[in-house]
Amino acid sequence: MSQQPWNYEPLSSCGDAELARRLQAGCESSFAELDRRFRRRLLFVLTKRLPRREDAEDVVQKTMLRVFQKIHLFDTNQRLSPWVFTIAMRLSVEHGRRKQLPSSPESAAPLEIADESTPPEKRLDDREERDRLWSLAGRVLKPEQWTALWLHYGEELSIAEVAQTLGKTKTAIKVLLFRARKALLPHLQEKKCQEPLSEMVPDTFSALVEANS
CATH class of the missing domain: 1.10.1740.10 (RNA polymerase sigma factor, region 2, helix turn helix motif)
Structure with missing residues (x-):
């Protein structure tokens, strides 16, 4: 054979x-x-x-x-x-x-996403920062907002793909993301997250700051 x-x-x-x-x-x-x-x-x-x-x-x-x-x-x-x-x-x-489950979920465990091109000690710092920021998002956002945010920024799905995944229109997803960014921005500013974001997670939370600035 x-x-x-x-x-x-x-x-x-x-x-x-x-x-x-x-x-x-x-x-x-x-x-x-x-x-x-x-x-x-x-x-x-x-x-x-x-x-x-x-x-x-x-x-x-x-x-x-x-x-x-x-x-x-x-x-x-x-x-x-x-x-x-x-x-x-x-x-x-x-x-x-x-x-007939209630709608208040438990907190999600942090998801580790390693970049093998980065030194181990830097990956640890990056992961801790990502975990902290997504934990903040989990506390601040509604589950549907958080899901749309994670699929778009964490999983890098397009607006159309997020819409398909959640069974919503692209306009509805844009609204969810806008409201999620609006809800997160004051907390990011309060915690002074903008400076490390530009270096550590440029495609996720720094994008949230830039989108609403």
């Missing part, structure tokens, strides 16, 4: 779309890598939308199962993350309705 092309490149080196293509072609080990990449990110978002961590973990499990079952429907010419997060958001709504 001839080897498939995917055997020549480590799964950890593949992009999301390539992993999806391999999974569609029958390389089931690709799913383990997708699960590794998405599970913690999904849990981070869902703990802000569901009242208990166990509810979020349940929805994450269902999301990854649905990804495995429906991967044949995914268009590999598109980005995978909006598709996965769309599944998660829909399942979280279904889960909440079915269990």
Whole structure:
């Protein structure tokens, strides 16, 4: 039997779309890598939308199962993350309705996103600053505002992709982001966050300051 092309490149080196293509072609080990990449990110978002961590973990499990079952429907010419997060958001709504869950979620655990090109000690400082800022956002913003903010700035989804993921119009997402920035700005100014932001997280919270200045 001839080897498939995917055997020549480590799964950890593949992009999301390539992993999806391999999974569609029958390389089931690709799913383990997708699960590794998405599970913690999904849990981070869902703990802000569901009242208990166990509810979020349940929805994450269902999301990854649905990804495995429906991967044949995914268009590999598109980005995978909006598709996965769309599944998660829909399942979280279904889960909440079915269990009649309250709307006040537990605090989400900080999500560590390491930049391997940065020295370890600098990555630690950066991560602590990011955690502090997202924790602030979690205290100040409504869950829907926080989710839109994270998907746009944290996951780098476009406005259109965030709209698709949350089942809203692009205008509605722009309004959510505007209100989130407006709500956050006084707190960022009060804590004098602007100076480190320009160096440490230029694509996230510094963008919030600039957008409202």
